[in-house]
Amino acid sequence: MQFQNKFLSLIIICLISCAMVSYGSDTQKNFKDIELSDQTEDGVGLTEKLGDYVDMKATFFDSKGQKVILGDYIDRPTLILMIFFHCSQACGLQMAFLASALKQMDDIPGKDYKVLSISFDDEDTIEAAVNMKNGYIKLAQKDFPRENWLFLTGDQKNIKAVTNSLGYRFKKTEKHNFIHPNVLVTVSGDGQITRYLHGPNFQAFDVSMSLAEARQGILGITIKKAFSYCFDYDPLKKRYVFKVFQTIGIVTVIVLILFYWLFLKKGTQGGKRNKY
Numbered sequence: 087m088q089f090q091n092k093f094l095s096l097i098i099i100c101l102i103s104c105a106m107v108s109y110g111s112d113t114q115k116n117f118k119d120i121e122l123s124d125q126t127e128d129g130v131g132l133t134e135k136l137g138d139y140v141d142m143k144a145t146f147f148d149s150k151g152q153k154v155i156l157g158d159y160i161d162r163p164t165l166i167l168m169i170f171f172h173c174s175q176a177c178g179l180q181m182a183f184l185a186s187a188l189k190q191m192d193d194i195p196g197k198d199y200k201v202l203s204i205s206f207d208d209e210d211t212i213e214a215a216v217n218m219k220n221g222y223i224k225l226a227q228k229d230f231p232r233e234n235w236l237f238l239t240g241d242q243k244n245i246k247a248v249t250n251s252l253g254y255r256f257k258k259t260e261k262h263n264f265i266h267p268n269v270l271v272t273v274s275g276d277g278q279i280t281r282y283l284h285g286p287n288f289q290a291f292d293v294s295m296s297l298a299e300a301r302q303g304i305l306g307i308t309i310k311k312a313f314s315y316c317f318d319y320d321p322l323k324k325r326y327v328f329k330v331f332q333t334i335g336i337v338t339v340i341v342l343i344l345f346y347w348l349f350l351k352k353g354t355q356g357g358k359r360n361k362y
Contacts (some may be wrong), residue, residue: 089117089257091351093272096131109250129255129257129320130255130256130257130265130267131253131255131267132147132253132254132255132269132282133253133254133255134253134278134279134282135251135252135253135280136279136280136281136282137291138251138253138278138279139251139273139276139277139278139279139320140156140160140166140248140251140252140271140273140277140279141156141247142155142156142157142277143155143156143247144156144161144238144239144240144247145240145241145243145244146204146238147212147238147239147240147276148210148215148237148238149215149216149219149236149237149277151212151213151219154236154238154352157217157277157307158203158355159200159202159236160200160273160275160276160277161200161274161275162197162198162199162200163198163199163200163273163274163275163280163297163300163301164199164200164201164202164272164275165184165199165200165201165202165270165272165274165296165297166202166270166271166273167180167181167184167201167202167203167204167254167270167271167272167295168204168206168248168252168254168256168266168267168269168271169181169203169204169205170206170207170210170262170264170266171205171207171210171211171214171215171217171218171237171316171333172207172210172214172217172262173262173264174253176266176268176285176286179268179285179287180201180268180270180285180286180288181203181218181222182222182225182284182286182299183286183287183288184201184288184293185222185223185225185226186290187232187288187289187290187292187293188201188224188226188227188290188293189225189226189227189290191290191293191294192294193294193297195226195230195231195235196231196233196234197235197360198297198301199297200234200235200236201234201235201236202234202235202236202238203218203219203236203237203238204238204240204245204248205237205238205239206245206249206254206256206264206266207238207258207262207264208239208240208241208242209261209262210239210262211239212239214239215239216237217239219232219235219237220239222245224237237344252279254266254267254273255267260354262294267284268284268285268286269282269283269284269285270282270283270284270285270288270293271283272296272297272299273298274300274301275300278300280296280299281296281299282304283296307337312335
């Protein structure tokens with residue numbers, strides 16, 4: 087009788103825990119239902135297009151003057167940073183914070199991810215791309231593979247194709263000067279947009295988690311993927327947050343299952359002893 091009462095109590099607690107998990111899931115759905123659009127009066131802004139695809143047919147030129155088709159380059163999770171190479175303020179900060187984040191991450195460039203810094207200034211030159219690349223790639227790490235972080239320039243048509251596909255809107259105020267959003271976009275190996283990280287201060291944890299999200303469904307379960315179930319991206323706070331209710335609920339259910347198994351095992355062993 088005592089064992090049955092304990093078991094009934096466990097069932098009640100388990101139901102409460104499941105409700106907590108459900109509450110957490112509903113909260114997550116509410117975040118996804120928010121229209122993530124931010125725009126100033128002059129049309130500058132960002133509309134997050136999660137689930138859409140970056141224009142993989144767009145063509146640019148790298149710092150060596152070689153033609154690069156995005157679809158040929160993007161074959162694994164890729165970080166895309168829209169900047170312009172003559173920028174002396176926000177773009178430099180974004181590049182510095184991104185390089186610092188990459189330096190702190192365990193993800194291996196070239197194997198786990200690639201990086202694209204694309205200029206939306208159609209007057210930027212290959213020489214400007216070379217100077218920008220030489221200045222910032224060293225901040226990431228000494229042996230960062232240069233072929234896995236490209237600095238691209240292109241014409242207005244291809245620039246618009248990419249920015250439109252990303253929901254990225256900027257405005258030119260004068261030669262080599264623009265008003266623009268500060269955002270890092272993560273895409274999967276097939277070009278699907280999986281995350282927007284708002285800058286300029288990009289954190290290593292957020293960048294690494296966004297890459298883990300982009301890899302989900304391609305590789306097996308990893309520690310980082312397991313963490314991604316405990317953290318969710320909050321579009322209001324613009325960073326990853328801990329899934330309190332879902333995590334507590336899941337852990338509680340697991341603990342209760344273990345307790346139930348131990349009680350059941352103990353009861354079975356007691357029954358066997360009584361027979362003798």
